Amino acid sequence: xxxxxxxxxxxxxxxxxxxxxxxxxxxxxxxxxxxxxxxxxxxxxxxxxxxxxxxxxxxxxxxxxxxxxxxxxxxxxxxxxxxxxxxxxxxxxxxxxxxxxxxxxxxxxxxxxxxxxxxxxxxxxxxxxxxxxxxxxxxxxxxxxxxxxxxxxxxxxxxxxxxxxxxxxxxxxxxxxxxxxxxxxxxxxxxxxxxxxxxxxxxxxxxxxxxxxxxxxxxxxxxxxxxxxxxxxxxxxxxxxxxxxxxxxxxxx
Amino acid sequence: xxxxxxxxxxxxxxxxxxxxxxxxxxxxxxxxxxxxxxxxxxxxxxxxxxxxxxxxxxxxxxxxxxxxxxxxxxxxxxxxxxxxxxxxxxxxxxxxxxxxxxxxxxxxxxxxxxxxxxxxxxxxxxxxxxxxxxxxxxxxxxxxxxxxxxxxxxxxxxxxxxxxxxxxxxxxxxxxxxxxxxxxxxxxxxxxxxxxxxxxxxxxxxxxxxxxxxxxxxxxxxxxxxxxxxxxxxxxxxxxxxxxxxxxxxxxxxxxxxxxxxxxxxxxxxxxxxxxxxxxxxxxxxxxxxxxxxxxxxxxxxxxxxxxxxxxxxxxxxxxxxxxxxxxxxxxxxxxxxxxxxxxxxxxxxxxxxxxxxxxxxxxxxx
Numbered sequence: 103x104x105x106x107x108x109x110x111x112x113x114x115x116x117x118x119x120x121x122x123x124x125x126x127x128x129x130x131x132x133x134x135x136x137x138x139x140x141x142x143x144x145x146x147x148x149x150x151x152x153x154x155x156x157x158x159x160x161x162x163x164x165x166x167x168x169x170x171x172x173x174x175x176x177x178x179x180x181x182x183x184x185x186x187x188x189x190x191x192x193x194x195x196x197x198x199x200x201x202x203x204x205x206x207x208x209x210x211x212x213x214x215x216x217x218x219x220x221x222x223x224x225x226x227x228x229x230x231x232x233x234x235x236x237x238x239x240x241x242x243x244x245x246x247x248x249x250x251x252x253x254x255x256x257x258x259x260x261x262x263x264x265x266x267x268x269x270x271x272x273x274x275x276x277x278x279x280x281x282x283x284x285x286x287x288x289x290x291x292x293x294x295x296x297x298x299x300x301x302x303x304x305x306x307x308x309x310x311x312x313x314x315x316x317x318x319x320x321x322x323x324x325x326x327x328x329x330x331x332x333x334x335x336x337x338x339x340x341x342x343x344x345x346x347x348x349x350x351x352x353x354x355x
Numbered sequence: 356x357x358x359x360x361x362x363x364x365x366x367x368x369x370x371x372x373x374x375x376x377x378x379x380x381x382x383x384x385x386x387x388x389x390x391x392x393x394x395x396x397x398x399x400x401x402x403x404x405x406x407x408x409x410x411x412x413x414x415x416x417x418x419x420x421x422x423x424x425x426x427x428x429x430x431x432x433x434x435x436x437x438x439x440x441x442x443x444x445x446x447x448x449x450x451x452x453x454x455x456x457x458x459x460x461x462x463x464x465x466x467x468x469x470x471x472x473x474x475x476x477x478x479x480x481x482x483x484x485x486x487x488x489x490x491x492x493x494x495x496x497x498x499x500x501x502x503x504x505x506x507x508x509x510x511x512x513x514x515x516x517x518x519x520x521x522x523x524x525x526x527x528x529x530x531x532x533x534x535x536x537x538x539x540x541x542x543x544x545x546x547x548x549x550x551x552x553x554x555x556x557x558x559x560x561x562x563x564x565x566x567x568x569x570x571x572x573x574x575x576x577x578x579x580x581x582x583x584x585x586x587x588x589x590x591x592x593x594x595x596x597x598x599x600x601x602x603x604x605x606x607x608x609x610x611x612x613x614x615x616x617x618x619x620x621x622x623x624x625x626x627x628x629x630x631x632x633x634x635x636x637x638x639x640x641x642x643x644x645x646x647x648x649x650x651x652x653x654x655x656x657x658x659x660x661x662x663x664x665x666x667x668x669x670x671x672x673x674x675x676x677x678x679x680x681x682x683x684x685x686x687x688x689x690x691x692x693x694x695x696x697x698x699x700x701x702x703x704x705x706x707x708x709x710x711x712x713x714x715x716x717x718x719x720x721x722x
Contacts, residue, residue: 150678177682181678187679194671194674199690199693211682215680248675
């Protein structure tokens with residue numbers, strides 16, 4: 103579904119991704135771990151098309167209905183309409199734009215693009231209110247400005263609400279667990295589990311094994327200095343939790 | 356034919372009109388005049404315009420509209436080019452009175468097109484404890500509107516005004532509001548403008564007695580070569596008076612915005628409270644913003660603040676919206692509306708707010 107080949111990317115003159123390879127298939131959950139500054143967030147932003155990053159080499163292929171598409175040639179909104187979703191580490195506040203307006207506009211644009219019938223405003227509100235329940239959000243949030251004045255936990259829940267509503271083909275979750283208390287972590291994880299099925303895929307970027315207790319990964323990768331240096335199953339995350347990254351880094355040095 | 360030459364052929368009977376004709380003959384104010392320093396009137400002076408033949412001002416009110424006589428109305432015209440122009444050739448000169456303790460709504464629609472120009476003066480007298488909601492909309496497409504509204508506000512009267520402008524190409528408007536506010540009279544004024552060519556706003560509030568307050572807010576959405584020149588004066592002429600000026604502008608293409616805000620606090624107007632803020636977002640490298648705050652404060656126990664900020668759209672907000680599937684244009688339009696919403700949300704009247712919101716969301720309707 104998502105195939106990244108030899109991806110190199112930089113911000114200003116700073117090379118961050120240095121030849122990254124990753125293959126994600128339908129129905130899979132991949133966890134990406136790694137020390138601070140290894141390029142995890144950059145990877146998520148490059149896949150979703152953040153304008154601050156320049157791709158200098160490599161390919162990102164995205165398979166939609168048996169057709170290969172080159173994500174790197176697309177604008178961020180085109181990638182979103184194809185089904186790429188990034189739950190951000192620091193969700194942006196957009197004063198004056200309501201959550202409902204954003205969700206409704208985005209939802210119908212995605213429907214239009216994918217040839218699915220659009221929803222009326224009143225049907226959509228009912229649909230979204232149900233999704234609010236899953237992440238424990240009061241529907242009155244919908245009429246407030248996007249993330250404005252939200253607590254850290256509310257912002258993360260809002261990202262998961264968007265994930266559930268927009269129902270993308272692949273979800274990139276960038277440290278969605280950071281800054282969450284235990285209850286919020288459980289709610290957010292349940293949201294992701296409700297989303298995940300055999301037709302979509304999840305890429306989790308995290309520092310902590312804790313999240314993986316809730317959302318079980320099929321693969322765990324370690325990103326270091328812009329490359330994946332080790333891949334394994336969920337037991338890799340458990341070992342990292344216990345031993346840190348030193349043993350891996352020593353290995354490659 | 357230039358419309359000033361048409362005016363010179365006008366038959367003037369009264370003495371005040373003769374002096375107005377004299378004033379007009381001296382020509383348009385130039386950039387040498389401080390008040391017109393940032394905006395050139397050359398395109399207007401060269402425009403091919405004719406005096407409006409039919410009524411261009413639609414008044415929607417259940418109140419009696421009185422036609423004023425020119426002879427008794429000299430006090431409404433200042434020594435100003437566009438006031439004198441109205442005096443020389445007044446297409447409409449009217450007065451409405453809001454009775455004491457009554458709540459009223461007035462809708463005023465001004466449509467100018469087909470190379471015509473139109474001068475109008477409307478005097479609204481608000482009696483004590485009366486309440487007025489005033490919706491003024493102006494649409495100018497290929498013409499010139501010179502309109503003036505005077506609000507005489509008696510003690511404890513309240514007024515909320517929404518003034519919206521849609522300016523199409525080859526369009527000019529000079530729009531003047533003056534308020535004279537007695538004890539505890541409160542004015543809230545929201546102006547919304549978009550489109551192209553030239554709009555000059557003169558808004559002046561005179562706070563004559565204690566407790567009077569005025570709040571002047573504006574949002575301008577400028578593109579192509581539109582110039583909006585806002586001249587806002589808050590005159591504190593009594594103690595314990597309050598004024599606010601808050602203008603937001605978004606500029607794209609070759610547009611130009613001028614904000615000249617003046618706060619005047621007279622010596623005896625102690626404990627006055629005045630604030631002024633202008634904010635601009637520049638979406639292109641070719642647009643221009645001139646901001647001139649002016650504080651003339653002669654009392655020593657007052658609050659008077661002013662601020663001006665110029666910036667660009669937040670790239671992170673743009674990316675966030677796009678990463679959810681909104682196109683660049685959709686994201687931009689949402690952020691533009693959001694920027695204006697802060698101004699629109701100041702409206703208390705739900706009717707006016709509804710009108711203002713639909714004005715904001717129809718931002719593309721001039722292109």
